[in-house]
Structures are given as C-alpha cells and as structure tokens.
Amino acid sequence: MVGTSADKVGRLPSDTSLVMPIRVHFVLDLADGYRSVLENASKGARRDFRQKYRQYDWEFGVEGDPIWFDHFYERIYRATMFQRYGERARTESRDSAYECLFRSGVLFYLAMNGERIAGHLCHWDPQSGVLTSRLLGVLDGAEEYYAAGTLKVMYFLLMKWAAENGVRRLDFQGTEAFLSKGTYQMKRRFGTRVILPPNHFGRKRLWLQVRRDTPEVRDFLVANPVLQVTKEGKLEAVYFYDDERPARVDYRAVGAGVEAVRHFSLDEFLAGRRADGKAYGRVQPS
Incomplete structure (x- = not known):
C-alpha cells in the first residue's frame, strides 16, 4: 500500500490493484431542517x-x-x-x-x-x-x-x-475507506453523504496492490470491503468474494455519495498473482 496524490496515482501499475481515498468524510446538508x-x-x-x-x-x-x-x-x-x-x-x-x-x-x-x-x-x-x-x-x-x-x-x-x-452543513469528519471500520458504519447510519475530504486530503490517494494469492490475503480482502475512487473521482464500494468466502455485505455501503456497489470475484482479481508473488495477467475492478 502506497500513499500518493490523485495526479500521480494513474502512473502506478493497475494490475491487481485498487485506488482508494486516504480518508472520507460524512456530511449532513441541513437546508431542509431537523425533521428531514x-x-x-x-x-x-x-x-x-x-x-x-x-x-x-x-x-x-x-x-x-x-x-x-x-x-x-x-x-x-x-x-x-x-x-x-x-x-x-x-x-x-x-x-x-x-x-x-x-x-x-x-x-x-x-x-x-x-x-x-x-x-x-x-x-x-x-x-x-x-x-x-x-x-x-x-x-x-x-x-x-x-x-x-x-x-x-x-x-x-x-x-x-x-x-x-x-x-448549512454538518461535517462529522470521517475515517479510512474500509467499510469494516466501526466509525464508517456508525456515521453512515445518520443519513450522511460520503465525500472526499474538503481539505488537502481530498487529493490524496492510497494505491493498494495485491502481490500474492494466499488464503490470508483472500481472508483480508473479503473481510475488509473498501471504497475505491474511479478515474472520474467518484466513490464506489468494492466487495470481494470467492467460492469459500461470501461477500461481507453486512458492512453496508449504500447511501448518498457512493455511486456504485461492485462485487468482484477474487478468482478473477487475483488471476494475475500466485502464492509466490510472481505475476501474470492484468485484472482489476472496473
């Protein structure tokens, strides 16, 4: 996992990788009052x-x-x-x-x-x-x-x-872009909208590349669904799964600010990786 900028992350390899925000914020727009x-x-x-x-x-x-x-x-x-x-x-x-x-x-x-x-x-x-x-x-x-x-x-x-x-707006700040974080799930329940941070962190990215296909790696990816940032700067939820590990959909992502929810097979995502770390193929969520 490497921290970089939104401008530079596109230069990094895209095979078996994800681009994530460093953090996300949860905001409430209050124009319609407390009843809303x-x-x-x-x-x-x-x-x-x-x-x-x-x-x-x-x-x-x-x-x-x-x-x-x-x-x-x-x-x-x-x-x-x-x-x-x-x-x-x-x-x-x-x-x-x-x-x-x-x-x-x-x-x-x-x-x-x-x-x-x-x-x-x-x-x-x-x-x-x-x-x-x-x-x-x-x-x-x-x-x-x-x-x-x-x-x-x-x-x-x-x-x-x-x-x-x-x-006008209440900003609850936020957390890292892992749906398994308790803070993410708690603040989501308030009806908030998920956004990139309205400060310098909004232009920061995490590049996560998976280099080995092992049971431990698969366990981690399934247990920790994430938000990824698309090339257009939109947020999407990514859930991994395989035949032995169902997607952790109990970590909810649906809500304002999350443009799409994707379920991605680990057999496809890791088709370019072996347990020894050697790579072949280029597969990534898209």
Missing part, C-alpha cells in the same frame, strides 16, 4: 436514540467558559483518548485546541441527570456555514457512559442544534 435529518437517518439509529433519550434526563448546550474548556480537554477529551488507545493515543495539543477550535468554534456539553458527562468541540466556519466535528469524549472515558448511549444522544442533539442555529 431524522427521516434520512436509519430506522435503527432513530430507535436507539429515542430509547436512550427516554431513559435519562438529558441537557445539551453551548459552553463558552475557558475554565470548562480546561475540564473538557483534560477530563473528557484526553481521558477518552487514553482510555481507548492507551500509549497509542494521538491527541490535539491543548494550545491548538484552545486557539484554533475553542476561541472561534463551538464547545458543546451533554449533561445526564444534572451532571455534565460528555463534550464535543467543533470548528465553525461562518463564511461557508460548515460546522465540523473535531474533539469529543465522555467523562474520564468511562465505559458506563457509552453503555448509557451518550454518544448516540449527543450526535442527534448536535444535529438538532445545528439545524436550528443557521448551520
């Missing part, structure tokens, strides 16, 4: 939100006090990152979060039964009307708040607030 947002979200997501919303007394609002920003940064955001990723956690610096996000953005809090147990710091661009999700978490990264449905409730209340406060 609810209608476009999946039935399961709406059901989960309503069930969790009835179980507790929730309060969602905006906080502009720098003192609470410090609490959010240390006890909510950083605590959540380290609880989830441990030593592998990569966090935004406190100064960057304060100067680049808090001072010109929006910091939301979520209270459950009177106690603030979650927060969400967003970047705000008044010229474009885009509110972008950046940093979030739950108090001390505690699992009990995830179990209570905190993040699901917070996302829906954020969508409601945005629709009622002049936000």
Whole structure:
C-alpha cells in the first residue's frame, strides 16, 4: 500500500490493484431542517436514540467558559483518548485546541441527570456555514457512559442544534475507506453523504496492490470491503468474494455519495498473482 496524490496515482501499475481515498468524510446538508435529518437517518439509529433519550434526563448546550474548556480537554477529551488507545493515543495539543477550535468554534456539553458527562468541540466556519466535528469524549472515558448511549444522544442533539442555529452543513469528519471500520458504519447510519475530504486530503490517494494469492490475503480482502475512487473521482464500494468466502455485505455501503456497489470475484482479481508473488495477467475492478 502506497500513499500518493490523485495526479500521480494513474502512473502506478493497475494490475491487481485498487485506488482508494486516504480518508472520507460524512456530511449532513441541513437546508431542509431537523425533521428531514431524522427521516434520512436509519430506522435503527432513530430507535436507539429515542430509547436512550427516554431513559435519562438529558441537557445539551453551548459552553463558552475557558475554565470548562480546561475540564473538557483534560477530563473528557484526553481521558477518552487514553482510555481507548492507551500509549497509542494521538491527541490535539491543548494550545491548538484552545486557539484554533475553542476561541472561534463551538464547545458543546451533554449533561445526564444534572451532571455534565460528555463534550464535543467543533470548528465553525461562518463564511461557508460548515460546522465540523473535531474533539469529543465522555467523562474520564468511562465505559458506563457509552453503555448509557451518550454518544448516540449527543450526535442527534448536535444535529438538532445545528439545524436550528443557521448551520448549512454538518461535517462529522470521517475515517479510512474500509467499510469494516466501526466509525464508517456508525456515521453512515445518520443519513450522511460520503465525500472526499474538503481539505488537502481530498487529493490524496492510497494505491493498494495485491502481490500474492494466499488464503490470508483472500481472508483480508473479503473481510475488509473498501471504497475505491474511479478515474472520474467518484466513490464506489468494492466487495470481494470467492467460492469459500461470501461477500461481507453486512458492512453496508449504500447511501448518498457512493455511486456504485461492485462485487468482484477474487478468482478473477487475483488471476494475475500466485502464492509466490510472481505475476501474470492484468485484472482489476472496473
């Protein structure tokens, strides 16, 4: 797998290869209001939100006090990152979060039964009307708040607030272009549209070439359906399968922004590869 640019990726070999975006974003256009947002979200997501919303007394609002920003940064955001990723956690610096996000953005809090147990710091661009999700978490990264449905409730209340406060588009940011990512499946359920990132990452590509035909390679490709970028810059879902490994269609891709869904036989795709890595033939999804 090689990272490159959209301009250069066409120069790389196309046999047994895929061209993927480095990342994708999930956006909601809010011109039609919150009712439309609810209608476009999946039935399961709406059901989960309503069930969790009835179980507790929730309060969602905006906080502009720098003192609470410090609490959010240390006890909510950083605590959540380290609880989830441990030593592998990569966090935004406190100064960057304060100067680049808090001072010109929006910091939301979520209270459950009177106690603030979650927060969400967003970047705000008044010229474009885009509110972008950046940093979030739950108090001390505690699992009990995830179990209570905190993040699901917070996302829906954020969508409601945005629709009622002049936000043109809500950008949930995104994830890598593997449909098996939990983040992909969660954000898809909100009725979002999948786009290439609206920044320099939008012109970045991943070139994935398969050089060996082994059971392990086949297992990986089937278990991880992907989004590929066509020559026209459109996004398509690619599911691999063979006689022993059915396509993982439980990882849903259908939705706005995904122009096509393709099922591709590994026997055809890997016809140009052998277990020892030697190549013959040129076959790729098209």
